[in-house]
């Protein structure tokens with residue numbers, strides 16, 4: 001069992017908002033590898049079930065990670081699923097936590113990757129406190 | 130790993146139903162899902178094969194209300210039971226807080242119960258967890274088959290095979306009729322919460 005301080009959670013919320021929602025990301029979620037939701041912010045239009053989403057995302061990420069190891073890779077750094085309207089981008093923050101972004105066609109993958117890298121660095125610092 | 134969200138005053142706990150293939154893990158969750166329909170806000174998620182066997186996991190979130198002012202959110206998972214899926218079983222055990230081991234009372238399943246429990250102990254070790262320390266409950270399932278004249282193992286045999294060293298609580302029941310399903314769940318939840326009592330104070 002672990003916990004994160006209120007201040008840490010609020011700082012994470014701020015970076016999700018300022019760096020991801022501001023560029024048009026529909027929903028940004030921080031989960032741990034067990035599938036718990038640590039933080040979640042959306043633009044108000046996300047109606048899907050975040051709890052189940054987090055469980056599936058953690059499972060999916062763990063599966064892809066295990067596949068990487070099987071073919072001799074440390075990890076696949078990019079996990080990305082493109083849909084017609086919504087796409088999903090997964091990135092690893094550290095051994096324990098993942099960042100997931102759900103975004104539409106108006107956000108370019110390149111820009112999103114740039115932004116998620118920034119957010120990951122910020123969350124890493126917040127996490128260490 | 131359990132997660133305490135101080136901002137939302139919420140605790141998330143992961144409980145995994147583990148055991149040999151076709152032992153009744155998914156049926157436990159099905160029963161809980163039906164019984165607590167009003168407390169479960171979402172659909173049960175099941176990743177299964179075309180033959181209706183668990184491929185990755187089943188997932189069912191259950192809210193059990195407040196303890197010490199914290200909303201307790203229990204997340205129930207099952208592992209795929211088939212022997213070939215051990216890699217995925219390991220993944221599902223990631224961050225587990227409490228385990229229900231569902232064993233099959235049918236005599237012909239004796240070996241698969243024992244093997245599955247042994248493998249669970251090994252899998253836990255790969256996550257630096259110890260079966261002797263983690264909250265764990267055994268469920269001896271399918272007692273209803275007794276009435277159909279199917280050869281079953283006795284409780285003493287089950288205890289001897291599976292619980293002689295672990296010495297954890299066990300329940301004899303039937304996931305199909307619901308016998309002991311809720312008792313098993315309550316027990317594992319309370320054991321898991323007890324293991325977190327320091328953090329929750």
Ligand SMILES: Nc1nc2c(ncn2[C@@H]2O[C@H](COP(=O)(O)OP(=O)(O)O)[C@@H](O)[C@H]2O)c(=O)[nH]1
Pocket residue numbers: 148149150151152153154155156157183207210231270271272273274302303304305306
């Ligand atoms: N008679 C009887 N059958 C059961 C019981 N629990 C599960 N089953 C049956 O056993 C089969 C496998 O159950 P399932 O829950 O899918 O097993 P799992 O592989 O452990 O998830 C199904 O056909 C169930 O209906 C039980 O308590 N009694």
Ligand SMILES: [Mg+2]
Pocket residue numbers: 154155156182183207208209210
């Ligand atoms: Mg199953």
